[in-house]
Amino acid sequence: MTKPTESELEILAILWELGEASVRQVHERLAKTKDTGYTTTLKIMQIMHTKGLVSRDEKSRSHIYRPATNQKETQSSLIKNLMNTAFGGSAQNLVMQALGQENPSKEELDEIRAFLDQLEKKKS
The missing domain is CATH 1.10.287 (Helix Hairpins)
Structure with a gap:
C-alpha cells in the first residue's frame, strides 16, 4: 500500500466519512479547518488517483472520488510502519x-x- 501524506490522509478521512465526493465537496470540508485553495485540493486528489489511493468516476462533468482502501486497513498499515520505524517494533x-x-x-x-x-x- 502506498503511504498517504498528511494532506492525503485529511482527504481520505473526508471520503471515508462521505463514501464518495466531488473535489468541490472535499474542498469545502477542508476549507472549514484549513486555508487551502481549490486547485491545491484538485491537484492532491489527482495525485491520489495516480497513486491508487482513490478511484474516480468520470461519467459526470464533476468527477466523483471514492477511497480505494478502507480506513481500518490504512490505519493498521500506518501504525505498523510507525511502530517499526519510530518504536523499534x-x-x-x-x-x-x-x-x-x-x-x-x-x-x-x-x-x-x-x-x-x-x-x-x-x-x-
Missing part, C-alpha cells in the same frame, strides 16, 4: 508514548481496559 513503547501525550478521560481509559481484557482472553 515495540507496541508497548508506542502505546505508552501515545497515552503519555494525551490526558485520556475516564471513559477512554475504561475502553482501553476493556480492550486489553479482550486481548488477554484471546491469549488464554
Whole structure:
C-alpha cells in the first residue's frame, strides 16, 4: 500500500466519512479547518488517483472520488510502519508514548481496559 501524506490522509478521512465526493465537496470540508485553495485540493486528489489511493468516476462533468482502501486497513498499515520505524517494533513503547501525550478521560481509559481484557482472553 502506498503511504498517504498528511494532506492525503485529511482527504481520505473526508471520503471515508462521505463514501464518495466531488473535489468541490472535499474542498469545502477542508476549507472549514484549513486555508487551502481549490486547485491545491484538485491537484492532491489527482495525485491520489495516480497513486491508487482513490478511484474516480468520470461519467459526470464533476468527477466523483471514492477511497480505494478502507480506513481500518490504512490505519493498521500506518501504525505498523510507525511502530517499526519510530518504536523499534515495540507496541508497548508506542502505546505508552501515545497515552503519555494525551490526558485520556475516564471513559477512554475504561475502553482501553476493556480492550486489553479482550486481548488477554484471546491469549488464554
